[in-house]
Amino acid sequence: MSMRMGSIDASRQAEVAARLRQTLPEASVLHDEEDTRPYECDGLSAYRELPMVVALPANEGEVQAVLKTCNDLNVKVIARGAGTGLSGGALPSGEGVLLSTAKMGKILHLDPVARTARVQPGVRNLSITEAAAPYGLYFAPDPSSQIACTIGGNVAENAGGVHCLKYGLTVHNVMRVRGVTIAGDVVELGAEALDAPGYDLLAAVVGSEGMLAVITEVTVRLIPKPELAQCILAAYDDVEKAGNAVADMIAVGIIPAGLEMMDQPATRAVEEFVHANYPLDAKAILLCESDGTPEEVAEEIERMTEVLRRSGATEIRVSRDEAERLKFWAGRKAAFPAVGRISPDYYCMDGTIPRRRLGEMLHAIAELEKKYRLRCPNVFHAGDGNLHPLILFDANDPDELHRTEQFAAEVLELSVAFGGTVTGEHGVGIEKINQMCVQFSPDELEMFRGVKRAFDPPGLLNPDKNIPTLHRCAEYGKMHVHRGQLPHPELPRF
Amino acid sequence: MSDAVTALAATLRAAAESGRRLRVRGGGTKDFYGQSLDGEVLDTRSNAGIVAYEPTELVVTVRGGTRLAELEAVLAEKGQMLAFEPPHFGADATVGGAVAAGLSGPRRQSAGALRDFVLGVRILDGGGRDLSFGGQVMKNVAGYDVSRLLAGSLGTLGVILEVSLKVLPVPVTETTLRLELPEDKAIETMNRWGGKPLPVSATAWTGGDLGVRLSGAEAAVRAARAKIGGEVVDDARARAFWTGIREHTDPFFGPSVPLWRVSVPSAAASIGIPGDQLVEWGGSLRWLATGADARVIRDLAAKAGGHATLFRGGDKAVGVFHPLAPAIARIHANLKREFDPQGILNRGRMYPDF
Numbered sequence: 001m002s003m004r005m006g007s008i009d010a011s012r013q014a015e016v017a018a019r020l021r022q023t024l025p026e027a028s029v030l031h032d033e034e035d036t037r038p039y040e041c042d043g044l045s046a047y048r049e050l051p052m053v054v055a056l057p058a059n060e061g062e063v064q065a066v067l068k069t070c071n072d073l074n075v076k077v078i079a080r081g082a083g084t085g086l087s088g089g090a091l092p093s094g095e096g097v098l099l100s101t102a103k104m105g106k107i108l109h110l111d112p113v114a115r116t117a118r119v120q121p122g123v124r125n126l127s128i129t130e131a132a133a134p135y136g137l138y139f140a141p142d143p144s145s146q147i148a149c150t151i152g153g154n155v156a157e158n159a160g161g162v163h164c165l166k167y168g169l170t171v172h173n174v175m176r177v178r179g180v181t182i183a184g185d186v187v188e189l190g191a192e193a194l195d196a197p198g199y200d201l202l203a204a205v206v207g208s209e210g211m212l213a214v215i216t217e218v219t220v221r222l223i224p225k226p227e228l229a230q231c232i233l234a235a236y237d238d239v240e241k242a243g244n245a246v247a248d249m250i251a252v253g254i255i256p257a258g259l260e261m262m263d264q265p266a267t268r269a270v271e272e273f274v275h276a277n278y279p280l281d282a283k284a285i286l287l288c289e290s291d292g293t294p295e296e297v298a299e300e301i302e303r304m305t306e307v308l309r310r311s312g313a314t315e316i317r318v319s320r321d322e323a324e325r326l327k328f329w330a331g332r333k334a335a336f337p338a339v340g341r342i343s344p345d346y347y348c349m350d351g352t353i354p355r356r357r358l359g360e361m362l363h364a365i366a367e368l369e370k371k372y373r374l375r376c377p378n379v380f381h382a383g384d385g386n387l388h389p390l391i392l393f394d395a396n397d398p399d400e401l402h403r404t405e406q407f408a409a410e411v412l413e414l415s416v417a418f419g420g421t422v423t424g425e426h427g428v429g430i431e432k433i434n435q436m437c438v439q440f441s442p443d444e445l446e447m448f449r450g451v452k453r454a455f456d457p458p459g460l461l462n463p464d465k466n467i468p469t470l471h472r473c474a475e476y477g478k479m480h481v482h483r484g485q486l487p488h489p490e491l492p493r494f
Numbered sequence: 495m496s497d498a499v500t501a502l503a504a505t506l507r508a509a510a511e512s513g514r515r516l517r518v519r520g521g522g523t524k525d526f527y528g529q530s531l532d533g534e535v536l537d538t539r540s541n542a543g544i545v546a547y548e549p550t551e552l553v554v555t556v557r558g559g560t561r562l563a564e565l566e567a568v569l570a571e572k573g574q575m576l577a578f579e580p581p582h583f584g585a586d587a588t589v590g591g592a593v594a595a596g597l598s599g600p601r602r603q604s605a606g607a608l609r610d611f612v613l614g615v616r617i618l619d620g621g622g623r624d625l626s627f628g629g630q631v632m633k634n635v636a637g638y639d640v641s642r643l644l645a646g647s648l649g650t651l652g653v654i655l656e657v658s659l660k661v662l663p664v665p666v667t668e669t670t671l672r673l674e675l676p677e678d679k680a681i682e683t684m685n686r687w688g689g690k691p692l693p694v695s696a697t698a699w700t701g702g703d704l705g706v707r708l709s710g711a712e713a714a715v716r717a718a719r720a721k722i723g724g725e726v727v728d729d730a731r732a733r734a735f736w737t738g739i740r741e742h743t744d745p746f747f748g749p750s751v752p753l754w755r756v757s758v759p760s761a762a763a764s765i766g767i768p769g770d771q772l773v774e775w776g777g778s779l780r781w782l783a784t785g786a787d788a789r790v791i792r793d794l795a796a797k798a799g800g801h802a803t804l805f806r807g808g809d810k811a812v813g814v815f816h817p818l819a820p821a822i823a824r825i826h827a828n829l830k831r832e833f834d835p836q837g838i839l840n841r842g843r844m845y846p847d848f
Contacts, residue, residue, distance in 0.1 A: 194757060224692075
């Protein structure tokens with residue numbers, strides 16, 4: 001999490017910029033520091049590096065030109081959407097070109113009958129839903145950054161949101177991606193039909209963090225907006241009881257449209273910020289949403305309430321109208337900024353674990369708070385076991401920074417040990433690259449590198465992210481946790 | 495590593511060394527599917543059984559050689575199911591074979607395809623290396639999504655040892671309706687329903703009859719029934735009907751003319767080729783029983799934004815799978831080389847050149 005300032009080779013920079021200007025308009029190639037500074041980091045602002053050159057292609061032809069030029073000159077290319085990513089996936093390189101999709105922000109075609117939208121990569125997530133709204137349709141993935149984040153970034157990161165359990169991730173809602181390889185080939189992956197011949201290359205590209213191809217067009221699936229949504233807020237006097245309620249819900253065969261949990265420190269931080277009227281004495285709260293036809297929702301809310309009551313909820317509120325439902329959600333959606341107000345910095349993790357280990361994980365995090373003398377409120381997508389513990393720290397205090405990194409590493413490694421993953425939806429990027437050495441064996445990492453070679457033989461697209469080199473793993477010195485078994489299960493971990 | 499896996503890995507390593515080609519096979523129920531069968535049979539069925547099943551996690555991890563019917567029975571006991579309704583094409587179908595074939599049944603239009611439910615895989619690659627990708631959790635973006643890449647790869651990239659699948663609760667209630675509609679009206683109607691929040695879980699049109707299955711909460715199914723109209727099919731007949739569509743035992747699939755699977759955008763107009771047709775998946779899947787020229791069929795499918803597969807019968811010399819664009823074909827060849835450098839696994843099963 002240290003600051004990095006890459007030094008830029010001025011003659012190389014001049015060469016690359018001049019070559020790019022042969023095919024791109026002058027104003028679409030930036031290299032003055034005052035112009036490139038805004039691109040030095042993404043949402044993971046602890047990592048910064050000035051890009052050598054920034055290219056702003058306005059169409060597929062220009063993307064092709066940038067990639068061909070970079071391939072010729074052997075320059076790395078890092079693609080960037082809105083830069084809202086939380087794992088440093090769009091962290092630039094002082095030796096590379098940052099390719100921004102900001103000039104490709106058009107919705108090309110919306111077909112209300114076939115329920116698809118063909119859009120350029122720089123289109124914002126929420127604007128797709130806004131364009132589809134008149135037809136009673138919407139785009140399901142709704143990451144909390146949806147007002148700003150772009151569809152290209154959503155595809156690159158396989159973005160999730162609060163409704164994934166029922167409506168899936170980006171991979172489930174994207175039908176076709178058009179992109180350009182480093183060789184300059186235009187490729188179409190997937191189709192506007194429900195499948196395409198050959199290997200499922202679309203699946204490989206979704207979540208590939210810009211390492212396989214640069215996306216120039218995306219066809220998304222639109223789904224009918226449910227007639228009604230209603231939300232239950234349930235309070236618990238014990239975190240583990242809330243965790244168990246989640247499992248109970250699934251056990252009776254209910255798949256809520258959203259199922260979120262916040263612990264008491266998170267609830268309190270949020271309440272001060274947005275006044276969502278959350279119960280402040282509760283150790284944890286659950287938000288449980290039902291959607292569908294009015295009849296369906298009435299039936300499901302009744303079943304949900306019954307489950308929550310049996311699991312020991314101390315208070316249950318059902319949203320009486322849309323305003324109240326949005327108020328319930330406002331708090332959850334504002335969790336990150338709210339926490340940002342009570343601490344100079346926070347570090348957000350993204351591990352996913354099997355739901356039944358939620359209680360255990362929360363106890364482990366509480367122990368780690370003591371061990372590292374740092375506070376850590378928790379918010380999570382409880383329905384899919386995706387945790388977002390937020391470690392509060394002050395980046396100006398080097399020791400706190402160091403303790404935060406160790407704290408985070410322990411949580412992520414524990415996620416792997418519990419049979420989960422170091423990242424559910426934020427991506428590996430630069431941030432969790434060391435923990436990849438824990439989650440995967442050397443052979444598995446080598447196969448990932450093989451997948452990259454298949455698309456990008458010279459290895460120029462966003463290198464040094466996502467997949468660590470064996471050398472890096474050796475330096476990190478952590479063992480691969482084999483299929484959820486800790487190396488010494490007999491040793492206490494905290 | 496179990497004895498079965500050790501033995502499979504040893505066979506693969508030896509075959510890779512000698513360049514001996516292997517034909518990965520479970521129950522052999524899908525031997526008819528694909529370009530060509532080449533190599534000595536590598537039977538995966540010694541590696542069978544359910545590794546982990548926790549209904550509250552909505553995830554089951556199962557060995558590749560497990561019979562699909564056995565897995566489905568275990569899930570049914572807990573009121574859960576494989577929502578993509580994989581076709582078996584025979585009692586011996588295995589889970590590994592279903593994943594390798596990547597085929598989904600009638601519920602695909604609403605629930606998603608097999609690939610959408612694959613959360614993780616453990617494979618032996620062409621060199622016999624034991625590799626795991628993905629996991630047992632719903633959300634996982636660590637590394638590339640190799641698990642989904644394996645789904646539908648027809649055994650050309652690796653032997654599936656284990657797969658973790660997302661499972662879903664069985665719908666509380668299901669009702670099937672039958673409506674009389676000509677093809678164009680049926681396609682239009684299915685697309686209109688698709689744009690509405692209706693609990694339509696499957697559709698199948700043939701010969702002027704449209705079957706619609708509604709699945710979900712009692713109240714939702716009741717309300718949708720009123721909106722859609724048509725005549726209610728009794729439960730036993732409805733179940734038999736959808737099984738017939740999934741397993742290709744329906745009379746439509748009877749004749750021995752070549753069967754084409756044409757995948758197109760849901761609202762695409764009728765393909766317009768002489769012969770019988772069955773339309774599924776809200777209009778996205780068109781089964782054609784026709785002796786028409788392969789080039790004509792492929793051309794029409796491509797013009798509609800889709801592709802055509804010679805699913806069963808006919809002359810495979812025309813190519814079973816739709817030809818790939820050159821840049822895409824190169825990526826395929828590269829991937830094959832990374833997963834199976836000696837080219838010993840299911841050579842030619844998907845495309846003749848790998």
